[in-house]
Amino acid sequence: MSNQPSPDAGFPEVPAAAVKTRRSRFSLVWVVPVVAALIGGWLVVKAFTEKGPQVTITFKSAEGLEAGKTRVKFKDVEIGLVEEIRIGDDASHVVVKSQLIKEAERFISENTRFWVVRARVSASAIYGLGTVFSGAYIDIDPGKPGKPARSFAGLEEPPVVTTGLPGRHFILESERRGSLEIGAPIYYRQIRAGEVVAYNLSEDGTKIISKVFVNAPYHQFVRNSTRFWSASGVDLKLDATGITLETESLVSILVGGIAFDSIDGDSEREKEAPEDSAFKLFPSHEAAKQKIYSAKNHFVLFFDESVRGLGVGASVEFRGIPIGQVVDIKPEFDLKLNKAKIPVIVAAEPERISFIGQLPDGVTRETIADHLIERGFRAQLRTGNLLTGQLYIALDLFPDAKPARMVRGGRYGYPEFPTIPTQLEEIGSKVTRLVAKIDKIPIEQIGNDLRDTMQGAKRIANSPVLIETVKSLNAAVKELQALTAELRTRTAPEVTATLQQAQRSLSAAESSLAADSPQLYRVKAALDEIAGAARSLRLLTEFLEAHPESLLRGKGSEK
């Protein structure tokens, strides 16, 4: 471009621009905002359509929960987020507001349960260890379908059984809770078959009602006759077969447990127990194994003698088989007769006794007691334990007993069962046995032997040999007497003189050896002299060693 541009006219050197065919007027750049609007609009629509239900859950404490961070999970799938945590209006709880995803709407209903999953350590298991790092989360159990709801009361403890778990619930009634905890295991033949879901006091406060859940397939083994018993702890039994230690599992020792089994053999034919059937919870396997006797007859027994050693709970036995127990004992004094009587009320289970053969005419199962009493059926106090003096009541047949009848409608409202005093015959027989033993002792023989011995002794005493022996013994004694006299008159003075002489010489020696004696002083002086001589001799030898010539030349003068 060599030409300078001129302001006046055109620039002839500048080439004219070529003309190009025109494109469409529409600018494609508008596609950009349209796309942006579409994306933005799609995001907005998505946000609105995917917005699920917002639920509020109340908890006692928001421990581990954090707004904007804590997740809501169902089967470990995240279905929501805690958005807000605030204190409830009455400051007794916290209100957790969570936003759930759209899909959650399908299974959230009034039956839905919410709880916080935190790390939990119990005696039987450790739960939610993962939450130590990831933080707590809210878990849900959808429950049965129901009316839609948006506000819930959260559970403080995770539920033991969640919906959808196959199995059956049962109700157990017991007198004491024992060491049963929620979540305590339930065993069927030592296989873990379920858990304790809940327990609470019955409305009248007399029983503990526990709710248990038995998982499938074990629930089919719970039949109408099945017994449940508390398998807590250790059952140590000592009997004729040795020591038996019985326990279900280590866990049941710690947290308690329940075991169940069918006790009767024909239970296989029985129907499965339906959901929520009630059972009695026996305190031990032993108790569960015992037959249950529903019928209990109360009787009152009057005893004239002391009942020391008979306590409430003492057994009533029929030839060693317990058929009942003592329920109450109370003393009473009849002022008119001036006589004490002790009524003992017992509860007997007559079903325990079975009768063989046809019952007599006019006698039914109910009146059989009267029938038996006519035959001599009586109650008697007996000693059960000789060491402790415990008594029990024995029922037995005493055909020789005085005739008696069952008295109905007495003071205590129970029929009065006739008693028989404790027999003295036993004591009598013991005495007889003792007498018989004494009888057997051969007293005559012993007397004869004794007499023979005496006669032998007499013979020896009167024999001539013995007399002679005594005479010679006398002579020997006389000789001995003469010898001692000589000893006394002659030998003794001489010995005394010798002893006196010895004493004198000993005292002289003692004086010469005393510390201040002149002999000792002189010995000391002589020893000093010897020491001095020895010293000068040593000096001389030293000098001679140094100057051997002095032996020839003499000592020489000192210069």
Next chain:
Amino acid sequence: MKKPILTALRAGLIACSVCHLLCHAGPPEATSRALKCPRCGATLHSRKPDSIARTWALVIAACIFYIPANVLPMTTVTSLGMVQSDTIMSGVIYFVQSGSWPIALIIFIASVFVPLLKLGILGYLLVSVQLRSHYRPKDRTRLYLITEAVGRWSMLDIFVVTILVALVNLGALATIQAGPAALHFAAVVVITMVAAMSFDPRLIWDAKEKRHE
């Protein structure tokens, strides 16, 4: 009144934007026709074609993308099972609360202030050009220069996220994932840069020249 200065437009001249050849545009009424460079064949434009419309379109698009860029999470940090999603502003607030003022300031300026500033400046320039405003054209040109210069720095946030995603990938221990906001934010930055480029600053001065005629 000053005498109108000579401009290429008035002189009927046009420079090729590719090979910079100066050529005659023909009579001004003919400028509506499409011209091309006689030397290199590139299309000739006295001004950037449809500058205002294009810039408007891009500014609107950027504004739309700016909303999800700030609402959606930028990063999702998974650390020991804890999942935490952060938007740009929640990150800024986090750094402010933890006392890291300088970092908070950098993030705020690069990711919030600068994109908003650019969109604001472009919007103002567009409106002022369309209204043929004569108000301080020099300052407005300076604003335009700022927009162009500062535009690329907004990508800082995207770079940080991409580096973090690549670096922090320790499996179960800690993982950082880019959220959906990153994509939208990148779109905002790119679109505003293109918008700034499509704006023709000569339009600022054209209003003034037109008045002199």
